[in-house]
Amino acid sequence: MSPIELNKRQEEILQIVKGNGPITGEQIADRLNLTRATLRPDLAILTMAGFLDARPRVGYFYSGKKPGQDISDTMNNMKVKDFQSIPVVVRDDVSVYDAISQMFLDDVGTLFVVDKNSCLTGVLSRKDLLRTSLGSQNLNAIPVHIIMTRMPNITYCVRNDSLIQAANRLINQQIDALPVVEEHPEGFKVIGRLTKTNITRAFLSLSENHEV
Numbered sequence: 476m477s478p479i480e481l482n483k484r485q486e487e488i489l490q491i492v493k494g495n496g497p498i499t500g501e502q503i504a505d506r507l508n509l510t511r512a513t514l515r516p517d518l519a520i521l522t523m524a525g526f527l528d529a530r531p532r533v534g535y536f537y538s539g540k541k542p543g544q545d546i547s548d549t550m551n552n553m554k555v556k557d558f559q560s561i562p563v564v565v566r567d568d569v570s571v572y573d574a575i576s577q578m579f580l581d582d583v584g585t586l587f588v589v590d591k592n593s594c595l596t597g598v599l600s601r602k603d604l605l606r607t608s609l610g611s612q613n614l615n616a617i618p619v620h621i622i623m624t625r626m627p628n629i630t631y632c633v634r635n636d637s638l639i640q641a642a643n644r645l646i647n648q649q650i651d652a653l654p655v656v657e658e659h660p661e662g663f664k665v666i667g668r669l670t671k672t673n674i675t676r677a678f679l680s681l682s683e684n685h686e687v
């Protein structure tokens with residue numbers, strides 16, 4: 476729901492109900508020296524927008540909701556698992572050349588590096604690979620574990636983390652992607668990828684489900 480602007484009369488109604496609820500429409504109208512019929516559209520708006528609740532034979536009472544709370548409820552309920560993508564992983568002994576090829580083939584900006592047990596050992600970004608390519612070294616001869624950012628310095632998330640937590644990590648660490656991991660006795664298995672694109676998609680889904 477969008478944060479809506481209330482008119483003067485709606486604000487007055489809200490104050491009356493806050494201070495006196497539950498209160499009937501008739502009683503609100505009396506206090507404002509208006510007829511019940513005149514108030515009907517305002518009461519309908521306040522009820523639909525979630526400011527007031529109405530109970531038959533009881534009257535109106537203040538719901539305690541702030542405007543726009545519905546959208547923040549939705550945001551807090553968005554989970555990593557609802558928006559994550561498929562991870563693209565490479566083994567830690569592949570060459571920088573092969574990692575670059577993999578990045579193009581799978582059309583991703585971040586590769587996750589795993590060991591022979593398929594456990595997370597590192598992350599490779601576009602710039603990690605570009606930096607290595609600037610020298611005159613043979614890219615076929617350099618294994619990615621030499622240049623990757625390695626554990627335990629990897630920022631990650633789990634399926635049930637909220638999207639807000641994940642977005643905070645992306646911004647605070649100034650990175651483009653988080654591996655979504657699952658803890659196993661031998662280490663972290665990579666089960667997903669959460670990128671800035673996923674966050675943007677989630678942002679768009681808010682506009683589809685709410686009037687923003």
Ligand code: ADP
Nearest residue numbers: 598600601602624628629630649650651652653
């Ligand atoms: P780029 O370098 O292409 O702009 P990033 O901003 O994602 O991409 O990466 C910046 C640096 O942070 C790189 O050195 C990369 O290895 C590292 N990095 C990327 N993702 C993570 C992560 N999830 N945890 C730790 N380091 C990361």
